Amino acid sequence: AIDWCLANNVQVINMSFGSPADNQSFHEAIIKAHQAGITQITSAGNNGENGGAIDFPAKYPETIAVSAIDQYGNFASFSSYGPEIDLTAPGEDIKSCYIHGSYEIMSGTSMSAPHVTGIAALILTSIPPFRYDLDGDGSWDPEEIRVKLKDSAENLLLPPFQQGAGLARADLAIY
Secondary structure (H helix, E strand, O other), X not given: OHHHXXXXXXOEXXXXXXXXXXXXXXXXXXXXXXXXXXXXXXXXXXXXXXXOOOOEOOOOOOOEEEEEEOOOOOEOOOOOOOOOEEEEEEOOOEEEEXXXXXXXXXXXXXXXXXXXXXXXXXXXXXXXXXXXXXXXXXXXXXXXXXXXXXXXXXXXXXXXHHHOOOEOOHHHHOO
């Protein structure tokens, strides 16, 4: 799938899946996509009640790892946590697409990562990089997107290992 994204000039990928096991060939594909300028947003995992271990690919430094909060801004008990967390987003009781064209109310970091992916897409299509253009090429790269997302996040006063920089905010990110 990552090779397809590379071949089709995709700019941002949502990866709402995870595994407790590292995989070198998968990590190499992630690195290749990162170097090609693809921003990769990942769900942290749902291991909060079992030690909190973050899943791969969210553990890879080339990705943007997203944890989950509930509707009140509290850390979701199911969400994985750790130093790799970049941001948090709503992930509890989210109306989500489901099989056969239906919708279901679901919870998990697989619900929170798409929020951040959408914000990254808005950044890519809405605003020039200006002060975030770290390499001076006039376009966004994954690290510049990461910085913009973090700079525009709302601090929920949760520990950084739960929220990263805070709640991803589209309204603040596109200004």
